[in-house]
Amino acid sequence: MQIYALVHYFPIENGISFESTKYNIMNHIASKQSIQSLPITLNLTGEPEVKEPVFKAYRNIDLVDVYHVTNCTFFPEIKDPKRSDRRMYSVGEFFHPSLMIGMPCIGGSVKLHIDTRFEGYYVLWSGTKLDSWAVGPSMRFWDVVSWTPKVSGDNIQKAAYRLAKAMFLQMDFVPPGEWTTDMYQNEDWESEWYGTGYLMDILREIRNK
Secondary structure, three states, X not given: OEEOOOOOXXXXXXXXXXXXXXXXXXXXXXXXXXXXXXXXXXXXXXXXXXXXXXXXXXXXXXXXXXXXXXXXXXXXXXXXXXXXXXXXXXXXXXEEEEEEOOOOOEEEEEEEEEEOOOOOEEEEEEEEEEXXXXXXXXXXXXXXXXXXXXXXXXXXXXXXXXXXXHHHHHHOOOOOOOOOOOOOOOOOHHHOOEEOHHHHHXXXXXXXX
16 A cells, blocks of 8 residues: 655664654655656555666756666666765755645755766755744755766766756656746746756756746
């Protein structure tokens, strides 16, 4: 049985209160809902859910395949929880006004980093954190969103464009084969969304038809 609500179990360690753990969980929900575009499910059995791995490209951007967690299993050989070992490069940061969907919605910031550690791939990590005025102090939740192979002539900037564009296309539910959305056609969306100019330019490509 699956329920589209949350629950993820975080260990409560010394020095971490239940309240702060709860807000870490909220950052996790926001990341899954609004950045990774994944359904949140409640596992009532207590057993880990086992799914068949799927390896399918999400889009081909600038003639290079890009993979996204919504339709591809993240390659297990490059999934590493030890952040201290990663070679990370900042792509930028943006503010999402409805990072946590609800009544009312709660905004928050999302940081994007490129991980270059793995031979043959660039990996995009998002770090999600809801506004402290709404949920109190919390730790930013990091997880993988998309990844792409390294190709001849590639560099971090080119890969960042592909990876961030795939993330924003999925966030805006742009159908396969299409590259823009009319979801924001009659809205002054830039009055609520803001961030690093490079990322805002990618959003404008998608939203300003």
